[in-house]
Amino acid sequence: MRSGNEPATARSALRLRFWLSVWGLLWAAFGTTVFSLLGRPGWAAACGVLFLVVVVDLTMVLHHIHQGPHWQPGRNIPPYEPDHGGPRR
Numbered sequence: 001m002r003s004g005n006e007p008a009t010a011r012s013a014l015r016l017r018f019w020l021s022v023w024g025l026l027w028a029a030f031g032t033t034v035f036s037l038l039g040r041p042g043w044a045a046a047c048g049v050l051f052l053v054v055v056v057d058l059t060m061v062l063h064h065i066h067q068g069p070h071w072q073p074g075r076n077i078p079p080y081e082p083d084h085g086g087p088r089r
Helices: 014-037 041-066
Strands: none
Touching: 014 041
16 A cells, blocks of 8 residues: 655565674674685775674664564554654544
């Protein structure tokens, strides 16, 4: 169902993001280790920075997963109406 306000109410597939982050975390750690052992400090640093970015993303994804169904509703839940700044009910 499209309501026209999708950018304001977009939701993410958190479980998919979690597993992609885990996959990226493993590869970034592997790359950092291998490039360090091969004496390539530039590539090792790049993989290390990527590792940190993935850790931050994984932390945010886990935080949103633990917040419950507001962040990961089922397919039968329509998009939330955006907050227009009016009084709360």
